[in-house]
Amino acid sequence: MIPFGNKNEERKKMLNSLMILRTKLQKAPIGSGSADEVIYALESKMDDILIRLRELEKKIETIKRERIEEIIEEEKRAVEEKPESVRTIKVKNMIKSLLEQHGKLTAEELGKLINLSRTRCSEYLKDMERKGILKSSTVRRKRFYELKKI
Secondary structure (H helix, E strand, O other), rough: OOOOHHHHHHHHHHHHHHHHHHHHHHOOOOOOHHHHHHHHHHHHEEEEEEHHHHHHHHHHHHHHHHHHHHHHHHHHHHHHHHHHHHHHHHHHHHHHHHHHOOOOOEHHHHHHOOOHHHHHHHHHHHHHHHOOOEEEEOOOEEEEEEEOOO
């Protein structure tokens, strides 16, 4: 990930220094003649620079937001489009058939029946729950899974 914090801090410091310079120029006693015109020209240029900097900061923020959203969407698509392996499909089918037979089971009980670790079994169960195949209910510290009734 790209660190944006340092650049933003530098921009803010530059903006603050330009604002301080502008206020000092405005408060300074000014004589008449061409010096006033030069200072006025400098003030107008500084105002233009400040306006442009603010516009650029807004553009940078919108680009960052859009880019972050694009990255999130790409990651979601990559996760959703990833095909399941044959083993995963077999294990999920075994889980379905065991839940049909027993009704409600925990990840630990399913793991013992299928000969999988509890954590791996939990991963499969959570994935199936996200897809809407199963529903879970928690009783004390145990989470029970059962097939959703259609």
